[in-house]
Amino acid sequence: MWADLSGKRVLVTAGGDGIGLEITRAFAAAGANVMVCDIQPESLERLAKELPAIHSCIADVSRENDVAAMFALLDQKLGGLDVLVNNAGIAGPTGGVETLSLADWERTLAVNLTGQFLCIRQAVPRLRNGSGPSIINLASAAGHLGMPGRAPYSASKWAVVGLTKTLAIELGRDGIRVNAILPGAVDGPRIRAVIAAKAKASGKSVDEMTQTYTKQAALGRMVTARDIANMALFAASDLAANVTGQELAVDGLTQALS
Numbered sequence: 001m002w003a004d005l006s007g008k009r010v011l012v013t014a015g016g017d018g019i020g021l022e023i024t025r026a027f028a029a030a031g032a033n034v035m036v037c038d039i040q041p042e043s044l045e046r047l048a049k050e051l052p053a054i055h056s057c058i059a060d061v062s063r064e065n066d067v068a069a070m071f072a073l074l075d076q077k078l079g080g081l082d083v084l085v086n087n088a089g090i091a092g093p094t095g096g097v098e099t100l101s102l103a104d105w106e107r108t109l110a111v112n113l114t115g116q117f118l119c120i121r122q123a124v125p126r127l128r129n130g131s132g133p134s135i136i137n138l139a140s141a142a143g144h145l146g147m148p149g150r151a152p153y154s155a156s157k158w159a160v161v162g163l164t165k166t167l168a169i170e171l172g173r174d175g176i177r178v179n180a181i182l183p184g185a186v187d188g189p190r191i192r193a194v195i196a197a198k199a200k201a202s203g204k205s206v207d208e209m210t211q212t213y214t215k216q217a218a219l220g221r222m223v224t225a226r227d228i229a230n231m232a233l234f235a236a237s238d239l240a241a242n243v244t245g246q247e248l249a250v251d252g253l254t255q256a257l258s
């Protein structure tokens with residue numbers, strides 16, 4: 001096995017679906033003891049059928065009390081923490097900046113940025129006692145490029161990169177590595193909804209907008225959730241023992257976002 005995570009205690013936020021689910025599957029297959037949270041009970045029920053050994057709980061990462069309760073459960077179920085995967089994130093609204101509501105702006109930042117902060121704050125004292133400890137924050141290609149029509153999302157993901165780089169320095173002396181994964185467009189229901197919303201907003205067809213997305217990457221295609229899970233496995237493993245503070249792009253070299 002190229003990335004051996006045997007015995008690692010791992011928390012994946014929003015592990016019930018999408019990229020988080022694929023990361024959960026990959027970590028479990030690599031021997032990790034995984035706990036996930038999500039806000040969708042049905043996703044966690046499906047996960048329990050597929051992978052009965054996984055621990056799970058309902059928690060909204062933007063709520064301080066939910067996060068505190070999740071970590072109390074984690075202490076019981078995993079007995080400590082070696083890897084935090086801060087995966088939860090929402091797309092936020094699509095539209096010109098003057099059309100956006102304050103509520104949508106604040107919700108996007110609450111989940112995508114404050115959610116990571118709340119989990120990191122709880123995780124750090126536990127990671128200090130962990131083995132090969134690390135934090136993996138899901139950012140986005142929109143965290144190093146501008147993305148017109150998606151100001152709250154892009155702003156939140158740039159902030160995730162700033163948080164990552166700062167904490168890599170702050171926590172380096174404790175041996176805790178902190179990296180960000182920056183996915184490009186990941187094929188799946190979420191990106192199709194984003195593309196449909198952008199097509200509607202710009203008067204283009206969904207096919208045209210899909211082509212615009214794929215042409216933005218040098219490799220001319222979307223990435224898969226498994227590609228992101230592979231990078232997470234690497235970043236959490238001893239193979240990345242000296243990798244910290246990095247923007248790990250998995251985007252087929254995306255050069256612009258529209």
Ligand SMILES: NC(=O)c1ccc[n+]([C@@H]2O[C@H](COP(=O)([O-])OP(=O)(O)OC[C@H]3O[C@@H](n4cnc5c(N)ncnc54)[C@H](O)[C@@H]3O)[C@@H](O)[C@H]2O)c1
Pocket residue numbers: 013014015016017018019020037038039040043059060061062087088089090091111115138139140141182183184185186187188190191
């Ligand atoms: N899908 C993409 O193309 C893409 C591209 C770049 C970055 N990302 C980032 O990757 C991460 C995962 O994206 P995804 O596409 O798998 O997401 P998704 O929309 O498919 O959602 C995955 C899960 O997140 C859960 N969730 C939503 N809000 C939550 C909250 N407040 N607390 C806990 N769980 C919550 C949902 O219930 C769902 O099960 C996000 O941070 C996202 O911004 C995704």
